[in-house]
Amino acid sequence: MTDTKITNRRDFLVKSVTALSIIYVVPDIFPMADASIKKPFDKKVNASTKWGMNVEVDKCVDGCTACVEACIDENGLYGLDRPETDSQWIRKLVIKDIASDKVTTLPMMCQHCENPPCCDVCPTGASFRREDGIVMVNQHTCIGCRYCMMACPFKARSFVHENLTQQLTSAPRGKGCVESCNLCVNRIDHGSETTACEEACMKEGHVAISFGDLTDPNSRVSKSIKRTNNRRLRADLKLKQSVTYSGF
């Protein structure tokens, strides 16, 4: 039974390194071991999940606004019929290649950067990046200065200018705060694996948007990225967005 005892300095070191490697290294080798388990409601989100989205632009259909309507429906973004100021979390862009005259459309929303400029400029820390990669506004601390709107290269954020009355329980929003796409955070926290826009795009049969966990190689988004040659918009800014585009 002598071999179970720590007899000298060498034994001690060997045993403690082995023990530490079991604690720290093994979970890194098998990171997927617990990824399939849904997060319980009482646990904090952590970096083992990274939500992301890939848009296959060649499948996006000109004139279809299913994703935009689904977003409005999901988050109760009922406007006051003032296109200049009404909130817009996702919008359809039409881009034209000057050389070939080829017209493509794509949905544009918050790109959920890993280095978000909106969070850099926020004076109160209301713009923040959640552990699981969702960039969102804490409207409790947002003072409505709109620095983030100016900092965002994708024009993804909106400001609520007027009093609202018909908010949904799942999407609180109000006058004086900036808001933007939060990857349907309420749905995800409750165990959904789709966002409203992705769901709408699938139901339309276009399947241009793929959402999922970027750390999971079997998620829809990872498969989409593997299948296509995806890229980030304005990659020169080095923002490391979680929303990528492919097919253009």
Add this chain to the structure above:
Amino acid sequence: MLLALYSNNLYSHDGEKHIIKGHSKADKLEQCVEPTEDMQKNHFGYLYHQRDETVKHGIRTKQHSLANCIDCHVSYDDKGDAISINSEGQFCQTCHVQTAVNIDCFTCHATVPREKQVRLDLKHNQDSATTIEEHTSSLAKYFNETNDDRY
């Protein structure tokens, strides 16, 4: 000595029970999510804590969530429609008027339990799906039916 003072009925200003018109789920229950005295004094502390946990860390437990408060304490009129919880004579407002404490919650948060209102014209006739779980399961079903081999 101080404790003895506190244990008296400190919270009721006029010694009367505030009766809320209409009926809510909470009317039928013995006590709230914490003992009644605790809730009367500390309810905002719980809400304040919970809001940060939810927004920053994605914790979605129901016990101290505002949505759950409203769900349980909202009253319904004769037609069965929910009455705004911050309207005159309703649960939040009765005490807050008395104590002259303004509530900011409801400039942003829904005052009645409110789910999606606009229903999209969906191709696959899944309008009946109301909850998130139903949405995702119906989506999975759709993919099985259409044998979409992309996923």
